[in-house]
Amino acid sequence: MTITAPMDAAARRQSLSKPSLRQDAIAWATRAIGQFRFGSPADVATPEQAVDLGTRAETAGYKWTAIAFFRRALTIDASCTEAITGLGRLQFEKPAQPFMDELRRRFAADICEVIIEIRNPCNYRCFYCVAAGHNNEPVKRFDLAAIEKTLSQIRADLVVIQFDCGGGEPTVHPQFTDLLRICAMRGAVSFPSNNSQDPARWLPAELARRIYVRAAVHPETESKTGLERYARYAQHLMDAGCEFLSMFIAHPTRLSRISEYRAYFAERRVPFIPVPFIGEYEGRSYPHSFTDDEKRMIGLVEEESNWYLQIQPHVNRIRNFRGIPCLAGFRSLTIARDGGIRRCVYDARKLAGPLAEPEPCQVKSCGCGLVLRDVNQMSMPDHYNIFARRAGLEPVDVSWMDAAAMDHGYRSATEAVVAEYKGMYDELMRAYGKEEFRE
Numbered sequence: 001m002t003i004t005a006p007m008d009a010a011a012r013r014q015s016l017s018k019p020s021l022r023q024d025a026i027a028w029a030t031r032a033i034g035q036f037r038f039g040s041p042a043d044v045a046t047p048e049q050a051v052d053l054g055t056r057a058e059t060a061g062y063k064w065t066a067i068a069f070f071r072r073a074l075t076i077d078a079s080c081t082e083a084i085t086g087l088g089r090l091q092f093e094k095p096a097q098p099f100m101d102e103l104r105r106r107f108a109a110d111i112c113e114v115i116i117e118i119r120n121p122c123n124y125r126c127f128y129c130v131a132a133g134h135n136n137e138p139v140k141r142f143d144l145a146a147i148e149k150t151l152s153q154i155r156a157d158l159v160v161i162q163f164d165c166g167g168g169e170p171t172v173h174p175q176f177t178d179l180l181r182i183c184a185m186r187g188a189v190s191f192p193s194n195n196s197q198d199p200a201r202w203l204p205a206e207l208a209r210r211i212y213v214r215a216a217v218h219p220e221t222e223s224k225t226g227l228e229r230y231a232r233y234a235q236h237l238m239d240a241g242c243e244f245l246s247m248f249i250a251h252p253t254r255l256s257r258i259s260e261y262r263a264y265f266a267e268r269r270v271p272f273i274p275v276p277f278i279g280e281y282e283g284r285s286y287p288h289s290f291t292d293d294e295k296r297m298i299g300l301v302e303e304e305s306n307w308y309l310q311i312q313p314h315v316n317r318i319r320n321f322r323g324i325p326c327l328a329g330f331r332s333l334t335i336a337r338d339g340g341i342r343r344c345v346y347d348a349r350k351l352a353g354p355l356a357e358p359e360p361c362q363v364k365s366c367g368c369g370l371v372l373r374d375v376n377q378m379s380m381p382d383h384y385n386i387f388a389r390r391a392g393l394e395p396v397d398v399s400w401m402d403a404a405a406m407d408h409g410y411r412s413a414t415e416a417v418v419a420e421y422k423g424m425y426d427e428l429m430r431a432y433g434k435e436e437f438r439e
């Protein structure tokens with residue numbers, strides 16, 4: 001079978017961008033009239049003024065004039081959210097998404113993701129900890145009744161609750177078991193752990209099937225007895241009915257141990273994956289700086305890892321999503337210790353309730369994975385299936401996906417998702433001026 005790569009966004013734009021002389025003349029005249037009606041962007045001194053004129057030009061149908069005003073606003077203040085949103089709204093050209101379009105037609109699930117912050121100290125001190133300096137926070141207690149009430153107000157077919165543990169180990173929090181029980185009664189629960197605590201102490205066994213433990217093998221586990229204890233606890237959790245995933249932070253200095261651990265955990269039937277280190281090491285930014293060989297070792301290459309891991313280096317290139325529509329606050333909620341709702345852990349403003357629709361991000365830096373309206377993990381059936389099973393719902397059929405991807409010219413569904421998500425991310429960054437206007 002001949003594999004034809006789908007036309008990428010740039011090629012598509014090029015193929016569409018051959019205006020006739022008549023179209024050129026019309027565009028020129030429209031810009032001239034727009035400038036005559038609204039004035040020159042160069043004469044505008046404040047971002048507020050520029051946004052106001054841009055919005056009025058847009059409403060009146062003068063797209064290029066509006067773009068010029070939004071650009072002017074960003075030249076004065078690159079963090080002007082309304083200007084970024086306006087620019088993106090007008091410049092965005094949907095890239096080719098044949099596979100994702102089909103997927104959206106065939107799979108629509110009403111999922112709400114909930115993030116709950118747990119704050120307490122960590123019992124480990126890993127040298128690569130991204131939370132170093134924040135991994136000794138004192139215990140912050142929950143108003144469990146308020147959290148239970150907020151959870152009961154969420155309307156969705158599937159509620160997925162994730163614990164954000166900052167720099168702490170959640171299983172040592174004194175209210176952990178009670179919190180876990182409340183959450184697991186409302187939906188599927190997923191959290192990271194260093195798996196150092198005996199689950200016989202903290203696991204509410206009657207709800208184990210709703211729980212997904214993502215446990216990293218950290219340096220303090222890496223002794224013979226440490227690994228044996230880790231494997232014993234993993235076995236306990238899996239026997240009780242939990243989903244358990246063993247992870248290894250693939251820091252540039254630790255890559256040589258990946259094959260050894262793959263064999264160790266395979267022998268014990270404990271699922272294991274390396275996870276790329278995210279951060280700075282020796283002046284370089286990772287995972288972007290991993291060589292091709294290192295990416296292969298970690299499993300960041302095609303056919304060896306899932307789509308989400310494959311796109312990580314690409315979508316971590318720019319993490320300033322200010323102004324871009326995001327599901328946070330709408331289909332992804334952060335619940336504070338007092339039961340209050342926020343959009344996400346990076347946006348501290350309190351909401352009166354969930355938002356009615358996706359809204360532009362309001363902050364400079366996002367570390368929340370992928371929650372953007374047009375690129376997010378929640379639209380994917382594999383993500384749904386992991387948690388639907390945990391919440392006692394039927395998984396959706398994904399057997400059609402590879403064949404459909406081939407019909408669209410890809411080798412597999414994973415390749416299709418990776419290519420189309422990268423294309424969408426690139427177009428969002430371009431349209432919303434993220435390369436051009438740096439905050």
Ligand code: SF4
Nearest residue numbers: 122124125126129167
């Ligand atoms: S276990 Fe996690 S939070 Fe604790 S020090 Fe290690 S990386 Fe940081």
Ligand code: SF4
Nearest residue numbers: 326328344361366368
């Ligand atoms: S920080 Fe991330 S998750 Fe939060 S609103 Fe912005 S893009 Fe969305």
